[in-house]
Structures are given as C-alpha cells and as structure tokens.
Amino acid sequence: MSWDDYEEQGELFGWPPPPIPPDGPRGGDTYDPDRDGNRLNRQARAVWGVMADGRWHTLQGIAITIGEPEASISARLRDFRKPRFGSHIVERRYLADGLWEYRLNDPKFADPEPVSEPA
Numbered sequence: 001m002s003w004d005d006y007e008e009q010g011e012l013f014g015w016p017p018p019p020i021p022p023d024g025p026r027g028g029d030t031y032d033p034d035r036d037g038n039r040l041n042r043q044a045r046a047v048w049g050v051m052a053d054g055r056w057h058t059l060q061g062i063a064i065t066i067g068e069p070e071a072s073i074s075a076r077l078r079d080f081r082k083p084r085f086g087s088h089i090v091e092r093r094y095l096a097d098g099l100w101e102y103r104l105n106d107p108k109f110a111d112p113e114p115v116s117e118p119a
Helices: 003-013 033-051 059-066 070-081
Strands: 090-096 099-104
Touching: 033 059, 033 070, 033 099, 059 070, 070 090
Parallel strands: none
Antiparallel strands: 090 099
C-alpha cells in the first residue's frame, strides 16, 4: 500500500489516518544503522500502511500484502508499542494452533468501526 492509498483509505471511511510513527534507530545487538536503518524504516511504514485500517491481521496476511518476512513484521509491531515510536496500542488475539492476529487500536485516532452504545 502506498502512502497515497493510505491517506485515501482514511478519507473513504470518514476517519483520519493515524500519523505514521517516526523513522528512527531500532536498536539491538546486531543493529547497524548504515546497513539496516533505511530497510527497517521502510518495513515499518509498510506494516503501518496495512495496520492503519484498525482491522485484525495475521502476520502471514501482512507478509503476503507487503512482501516482508513474518519475523520482521512482528518486530515492527513491537516497535510501534515503544515510546520512541509513539506508544501505540497493538492488540493481539489468539485464533488457533499457534496463530495470532493483531490490530492497531489506538485512542490517538478515531476508531474506524465504532461500537454502538446500548439504548
């Protein structure tokens, strides 16, 4: 999904797209900013582009959509939770047989699927 698609998606559903987390150093013992910085920031933007719809996604589904390894996607989802990348709320729920799905559910932007209040 391109950045233009990402912005149009919010307009179509009547909610503002959440601000994309900032680029930045990822950290870790093997992290080399010259070797890894651009690639990991690009991955983060691609994962965010999928997750910004507020729907549930499996790692495999995201991997198929953006063409990145599931392990990398999982790491970017963990990054989104870190303060330096916005302290976003990434929920997870268990499906079956070791399969989890994830959803960006963040009060910093409007919920695309509001829940009706009981009458």
